[in-house]
Amino acid sequence: MIEQLLSLQTKIASTIQLLDIPKHRQEMKELEGIMQASNFWADQEKARNVSQTFEALKNEVTGWDKLASNVSGLLALAEDVAKNPDQDMIAEIAKQFSELTVEFNRREFFILFSGHHDAGNAIVSFHAGSGGTEAQDWTEMLVRMILRFCESHNFAATLLDESRGNEAGIKSATFKIGGRYAYGYLQSEHGTHRLVRISPFDAEKMRHTSFALIEVVPEIAAENIRIDPKELRIDTFMAGGKGGQSVNTTYSAVRIVHIPTGISVQCQNERSQLQNKDSALKILAGKLQKMQEEKEIAERLSLRGELKSPEWGSQIRSYVLHPYHMVKDVRTKYETADTDAVLNGELDQFVESYLRWKVGQ
Incomplete structure (x- = not known):
């Protein structure tokens, strides 16, 4: 477990550098100075944008700091337990390691946002x-x-x-x-999104492609x-x-x-x-x-x-609601039969598969 924690600690340190977290920490200080100015709210739209950017940077920086700190603390605990083995503590360390790994994988996803404008509106x-x-x-x-x-x-x-x-x-x-x-x-x-379904606007209930x-x-x-x-x-x-x-x-x-x-x-x-x-x-x-x-x-x-x-308008995604249910991305080949979930905004898998596909292009 100690080797696994050391490996995770190394990955976190590497990812923090890749994501420019030290630079974001400096940007936070600069924005704090701007927000403390007496005329900060004179331009309300600009002030809102600055505040939103500051909060987003704060969440990102503190999130990585907390993750790194938690892994360091767990590593220290694992090293102590290794000297005096305790099965309950070993099980607890394994549980926390699993949770921290999930958190790391969730945050590592942001490496995929490598474009110049990706972080913006x-x-x-x-x-x-x-x-x-x-x-x-x-x-x-x-x-x-x-x-x-x-x-x-x-x-x-x-x-x-x-x-x-x-x-x-x-x-x-x-x-x-x-x-x-x-x-x-x-x-x-x-891009262009294609729908195949029985049209509710067709009295003859014919299948339409839109x-x-x-x-x-x-x-x-x-x-x-x-x-x-x-x-x-x-x-x-x-x-x-x-x-x-x-x-x-x-x-x-x-x-x-x-x-x-x-x-x-x-x-x-x-x-x-x-x-x-x-x-x-x-x-x-x-x-x-x-x-x-x-x-x-x-x-x-x-x-x-x-x-x-x-x-x-080259087609990027097809949504078939009849005679079967399927949403398929033409570029990445990712697909799901849960059309209701997709149309209700559950697009995360499509987003991630696209970003990984884009990196490979």
């Missing part, structure tokens, strides 16, 4: 494919699935833009997802946005609510088009035109960053001779 957009009400209902099911997943991981979801279907469902919606590693967790959902696109991009901090204003076309319009009615009487909604790429984003759920413009710029910056990352990946795959045809 995410912007998640949903778009219904062709198929009318059935596709829009599928899009709303995906929104619910992702929001349930976010809730289970204590991520905060803020609606930035939404277009409801005429009969049911959602045509499109965009959310900001805030929380430590929000982008790291949600990047696995980026598609919806989920876009997941990192939220880029305002001070890091580098976009030439000359490359943008900015339009303002009156924000609309459900059914098309106006939710206010000012032109607060904003649409921004990035002329070189044709990427268009809009935001209407903030109260002012300036807030909507800031949110739209963050979404645009995230999309441009994602486009650059995908371009670099495509270049690497091309060099390896593995580049596939760049079809927009």
Whole structure:
């Protein structure tokens, strides 16, 4: 048992270095200084972001410190018991070792978040494919699935833009997802999701196949946005609510088009035109960053001779609800027959299998 504890202690020390825990400890001190400033709450949104980042870092750092301390304490106890063997104590040490190993494996998972933006917030957009009400209902099911997943991981979801279907469902919606590693967790959902089921909107109860696109991009901090204003076309319009009615009487909604790429984003759920413009710029910056990352990946795959045809919206996951139940990830091959659990937001196995698959690419 002493050898096993020494091995675990070594793994913990190595992982603490890989995760830059010493650096995070220094970042905490810097944030503490910022939070103690008398004008800290002058900019409430910035203050909230700083507070959330501090709490996330604190949980991460103290968690690893506690784990390392517990293993050291158990190792000292095991060495004492080895001198005077006691079967009850040996059994207790084995039990605690097992628990600490489980805790280590849970925390080691974060090594998989190696991307530059993985620790930050995410912007998640949903778009219904062709198929009318059935596709829009599928899009709303995906929104619910992702929001349930976010809730289970204590991520905060803020609606930035939404277009409801005429009969049911959602045509499109965009959310900001805030929380430590929000982008790291949600990047696995980026792509086209396919549903096969008996449509509740078909009087003849025929089987339908529907598609919806989920876009997941990192939220880029305002001070890091580098976009030439000359490359943008900015339009303002009156924000609309459900059914098309106006939710206010000012032109607060904003649409921004990035002329070189044709990427268009809009935001209407903030109260002012300036807030909507800031949110739209963050979404645009995230999309441009994602486009650059995908371009670099495509270049690497091309060099390896593995580049596939760049079809927009290539399918990443299939959800079959008829004639059998199965959710299968096209990339990782991970699958489960528990479709209800998946649609209720239990995506952790899909996320982990994707991250491990990504490391191997």
